[in-house]
Amino acid sequence: MPDNAQPGRDRRPTLADVAARAGVSTALVSIAIRDAPGVSARTRERILLVAEEIGYRPDTRARLLRSNRSHLIGVCFGVQHAFHGDLVGGLYDAAESAGYELALSAVTANRDERRAITSLLQDRCEAMILLGPGTPPGYLTELAQRLPLVVVARAVRGVDVVRTADDEGLQQAVDHLVGLGHRRIAHIDGGRAPGAADRRRGYLQAMQRHGLGAEIRIVTGGLTEEDGADGARVLLADDPRPTAVAVFNDRSATGVLDVARTAGLAVPGDLSVVGFDNSRLARLSQFDLTTVAQDAEGIARLAVARAIDRLDGNPITRREQITPPQLIVRSTTSPPGQRNLLARATKPPIAG
Amino acid sequence: MPDNAQPGRDRRPTLADVAARAGVSTALVSIAIRDAPGVSARTRERILLVAEEIGYRPDTRARLLRSNRSHLIGVCFGVQHAFHGDLVGGLYDAAESAGYELALSAVTANRDERRAITSLLQDRCEAMILLGPGTPPGYLTELAQRLPLVVVARAVRGVDVVRTADDEGLQQAVDHLVGLGHRRIAHIDGGRAPGAADRRRGYLQAMQRHGLGAEIRIVTGGLTEEDGADGARVLLADDPRPTAVAVFNDRSATGVLDVARTAGLAVPGDLSVVGFDNSRLARLSQFDLTTVAQDAEGIARLAVARAIDRLDGNPITRREQITPPQLIVRSTTSPPGQRNLLARATKPPIAG
């Protein structure tokens, strides 16, 4: 029965082990391993060979301890947010190509942001990237005093921010709907969620710009399906009813779809719906939701670049970097009034 | 313009700083900070006060370097898997209450499992927990030679495993359907995905047990919506058509729902559908999917406990620990043949 290994009894090979075996000093090994200048090609080769042979791996901690650099960027993310997953993927890529590593710290049901950040701090990361933080701005600016801090997907004054042009996203949604011929376009907002204020503003501006100031209709929503469903119920009671609705995010938009269809309204015939995020949800063929996509990769790249610029002491011009959103048209939007006589039958048949 | 802090110029307070300020030796501070025995209550209090005052935080790396213990458990997870998110939440809780910390390493589009594991290894974690690894068993057993390794949600021989009783899950699904009166029950499997083989086996056994060996019908599927949709199309061409289908997972099950409804079949009237995972997806009111739930919290707890048992050198009896699944009945299952005349109208009205 080949059991698991013992805890730490079988010491890993160290620089000294490699040095002894290669017949050189540890300093030389260090230089060779780091691919730094100052060693002959022949010696380097021999050292690398020996290192490989005995399976030597440098000890990150000792390295950091000595050089006082960790090359570590802390990332705080919500483990349940699909969009954060996209961002983390991009962050890994960007960090790696810049010679940095990521220290991940998740926010979970029982582990709040504060905890996640504290743990990152103890990891001695050199900079920190916070994805959609809910922490109060005061704490964030204080944190930014201690190390380079980049806030992603949330507008905070006084710290470095990378985010989507949320307002522009909603403007695109409204423009699209107006282009289809809609006038009574409502907005179910995100309440106090990050980005909600900007999206609300984008909606307002776009409506004004199209001369539809009189048609403005905002109901309070939130992040979840239930929030969207609640908002939809309010809107369906309106008279006249809106012909289209731009919703805070995809998740909430699915709640709208559900309520609309249950009420016998055809989507998009009776009601056009636009989401936000281009999440996996929106892409599901059951929803096939018209939505506003955020550029996760671009955001990630900018965030890492900014963190490193701070680390390098490069001059910063704009503290807020904003990436353009992109409307993805799918099947939940169409010209208004294409009401289909079968519409009421879209209510699923009651089993039994 | 209050700019961000410099990289590492403003040195953080060290043990020595605290010692100097408190007028004691570093050794004493170390003892006090760690809450170890060997210092008078008065002195300890004073030290802790000073530490607090100058904002001292112990340096994890140096600590580890010296004590040769990291109290770090590495966790490798898929950043896009909702279920992994649940598990990570539980792992944090379990690790914390055992005095360990987690080092997270994500598998992303451009970062494979091998990379994620290697990075964990360099972090000098003492044990490793792999969530649904796709890595070949050979590499896993090799890895288990180096440190305590716990594989979660995948059956691998020769290493410690914690997983749901996948077979039992599918048996519960079949039992439920049989109880409702179904006989032609099909299974769209998960292909080569972790757990797929066991779920397939569970399906087979349950069908045999109910004397429905002649009705066994398995089609190859996979992890995604598209896999489920493909499988559903195959099944719908069957004559006679199955009245119920147990699908590999929720995500794939939504593909089945989509195809069924588009084809004018009522769910559950014409076709009952059972998923697996009890993911957020299943809980959406649009799907309201009957599904088999896994006990994420329990799995997480067992995984951490096992890792620590290995670390402590405790004797292990069973290498494989299996948690019971639980069927969650929602609205996609009902007795068969409750075909509704309106069924064909469930096809969404074509706009325009």
Added chain:
DNA sequence: TTGAAAGCGCTAACAG
């Protein structure tokens, strides 16, 4: 109860 001193694995001066 307290302090001095050694050293974890590594890097960065400097000397040869």
Added chain:
DNA sequence: CTGTTAGCGCTTTCAA
């Protein structure tokens, strides 16, 4: 090009 030496911040004997 190579080796020696001195720590990084911490824990841990061992004496006092």
